[in-house]
Amino acid sequence: MSKFLSLEKIEKRFPIPAKEDYIAVTNVDLEIKKDEIISIIGHSGCGKSTLLNLIAGLDKQSEGKIVLNNKEVTGPGPERAVVFQNHSLLPWLSVYQNIEMAVKKVMPELSPAELRQRVEKFVSMVNLDHAIDKLPAEISGGMKQRVGIARALSIKPDVLLMDEPFGALDSLTRANLQEHLMRIQQSVKNTVIIITHDVDEAVLLSDRVIMMTNGPEATIGEILEVNLERPRNRVELQHDPEYIRCREAILSFLYEKFAKDDE
Amino acid sequence: MNTELLKKILLPLIVLLIIIQVWSGIAHVVEDFPTPSDTYTAAFGGVNADGDEIEGVLADPFYIENEDDKGLFWQILESLKRVFGGFALALIVGVPLGLLIGMSKNAQYAFDPFIQIFKPVSPLAWLPLLLFIFQDINMTAISTIFITSIWPIIINTALGVRSVSEDYMNVAKVLCFTPMEKVFQIILPVAVPYIFTGMRLSLGIAWLVIVAAEMLTGGIGIGFWIWDEYNNLAYQNIIIGIIIVGLVGFILDVVMGKIADFFDYTKKGRA
Numbered sequence: 001m002s003k004f005l006s007l008e009k010i011e012k013r014f015p016i017p018a019k020e021d022y023i024a025v026t027n028v029d030l031e032i033k034k035d036e037i038i039s040i041i042g043h044s045g046c047g048k049s050t051l052l053n054l055i056a057g058l059d060k061q062s063e064g065k066i067v068l069n070n071k072e073v074t075g076p077g078p079e080r081a082v083v084f085q086n087h088s089l090l091p092w093l094s095v096y097q098n099i100e101m102a103v104k105k106v107m108p109e110l111s112p113a114e115l116r117q118r119v120e121k122f123v124s125m126v127n128l129d130h131a132i133d134k135l136p137a138e139i140s141g142g143m144k145q146r147v148g149i150a151r152a153l154s155i156k157p158d159v160l161l162m163d164e165p166f167g168a169l170d171s172l173t174r175a176n177l178q179e180h181l182m183r184i185q186q187s188v189k190n191t192v193i194i195i196t197h198d199v200d201e202a203v204l205l206s207d208r209v210i211m212m213t214n215g216p217e218a219t220i221g222e223i224l225e226v227n228l229e230r231p232r233n234r235v236e237l238q239h240d241p242e243y244i245r246c247r248e249a250i251l252s253f254l255y256e257k258f259a260k261d262d263e
Numbered sequence: 264m265n266t267e268l269l270k271k272i273l274l275p276l277i278v279l280l281i282i283i284q285v286w287s288g289i290a291h292v293v294e295d296f297p298t299p300s301d302t303y304t305a306a307f308g309g310v311n312a313d314g315d316e317i318e319g320v321l322a323d324p325f326y327i328e329n330e331d332d333k334g335l336f337w338q339i340l341e342s343l344k345r346v347f348g349g350f351a352l353a354l355i356v357g358v359p360l361g362l363l364i365g366m367s368k369n370a371q372y373a374f375d376p377f378i379q380i381f382k383p384v385s386p387l388a389w390l391p392l393l394l395f396i397f398q399d400i401n402m403t404a405i406s407t408i409f410i411t412s413i414w415p416i417i418i419n420t421a422l423g424v425r426s427v428s429e430d431y432m433n434v435a436k437v438l439c440f441t442p443m444e445k446v447f448q449i450i451l452p453v454a455v456p457y458i459f460t461g462m463r464l465s466l467g468i469a470w471l472v473i474v475a476a477e478m479l480t481g482g483i484g485i486g487f488w489i490w491d492e493y494n495n496l497a498y499q500n501i502i503i504g505i506i507i508v509g510l511v512g513f514i515l516d517v518v519m520g521k522i523a524d525f526f527d528y529t530k531k532g533r534a
Binding site: 056057058075076077078080081082084086088090091092101102105106135137155 | 431436438
């Protein structure tokens with residue numbers, strides 16, 4: 001089961017009228033093991049979100065193929081659940097209903113009691129029992145993102161895809177959500193791909209960090225193994241030589257080898 | 264707080280007084296123009312300017328003398344029936360069409376030019392054509408309302424569909440929703456407030472149209488009643504008719520607004 005999810009020679013071109021195609025990413029080869037957490041990091045415009053959309057099946061690659069569990073990815077599906085950057089909860093449904101909608105669709109065989117049980121279990125998993133009947137507008141940004149995570153996990157995906165899941169949150173809330181994610185991962189193993197531009201987040205959460213070169217024609221620059229024991233403690237890690245090594249490796253990649261001027 | 268309430272009552276009263284003054288002035292200048300007190304007497308009964316004891320038109324709005332002579336309530340009811348008939352038809356056709364135009368670029372390209380051209384056409388331009396087709400007062404009035412009130416429903420429904428965020432559609436895609444599930448679980452909830460805005464505009468238009476349509480078609484209805492009073496030289500009743508049309512239109516709008524709020528998710532849960 002080592003070859004769980006693989007990307008082979010992926011290229012994504014976007015047509016531009018009356019000009020040559022824009023090549024967002026090219027030549028991406030990547031193998032992801034089961035229950036592995038990887039981060040994809042890079043400057044904006046490096047095609048990391050494009051890559052995630054391809055894996056999610058929301059977009060189609062121009063070249064190459066993506067294989068999950070020996071099945072080629074041809075479109076979106078619940079076995080590849082996505083946590084979107086802006087949570088994407090349906091504002092007219094309560095926390096409970098947002099998760100219920102997903103579970104009901106993906107597991108139609110559940111009895112009403114089982115359905116209720118499953119939804120409640122995942123609400124509890126992200127510690128939102130007190131807000132279960134609240135509408136998205138009534139809860140904070142961090143809580144919304146937790147619901148997004150609960151919704152994604154509730155449909156028992158093979159891979160959890162997270163597109164800059166905490167990018168829109170303040171740093172304290174972000175830390176809190178990272179803790180939630182690590183705690184959940186500790187009890188229920190998932191294969192997770194996180195798109196991020198936060199160096200600390202990448203090191204803290206991942207087993208491997210995929211570093212992307214700058215676009216156009218972005219590709220994988222380096223892959224970093226993070227050899228840190230779990231559970232990880234963000235405070236203690238600050239002085240851990242391995243943590244410091246990983247951090248420096250990413251920083252050097254992003255700001256020395258592939259520095260980018262943001263206009 | 265209390266002064267605010269006082270202002271809300273007092274200030275309109277002042278404007279009312281000014282309106283009555285101006286009205287009296289006009290009545291003084293224009294021959295046979297009913298004065299405010301003439302109009303009040305005509306509405307609620309009393310002794311008129313000629314010294315005759317008369318019964319007001321509002322005294323018994325429910326009377327039925329014969330098929331052609333009924334109280335104001337029946338006139339209004341008849342108009343409302345036509346309005347809701349045409350409005351319901353516009354809704355039944357307009358919402359699905361709006362959904363289609365909102366969801367499909369091709370449908371938008373196909374229908375948009377015609378919507379833009381027919382939308383500004385006055386209902387009165389349709390009337391003779393429809394009268395010629397149907398040769399029937401009710402059918403003509405209803406179809407005129409249908410054809411003039413359908414545009415805001417189509418346009419707003421399509422707008423509502425287009426305002427569905429890409430993120431919600433991505434959620435639907437990941438969950439592999441069927442097209443029907445997309446419509447009922449994602450698109451309609453987003454579009455409903457827009458649809459109601461369209462319905463509110465439509466109902467307003469329908470109520471505007473009915474008065475004019477009934478004047479031309481005759482028979483029964485508040486529009487025809489006003490025209491009939493003109494032919495009877497009962498000018499004070501025209502003014503009463505105008506006020507009634509205004510009040511009914513206002514009530515329709517308020518009721519529609521309340522219903523719209525009830526279905527608008529953005530107005531819920533913000534206690």
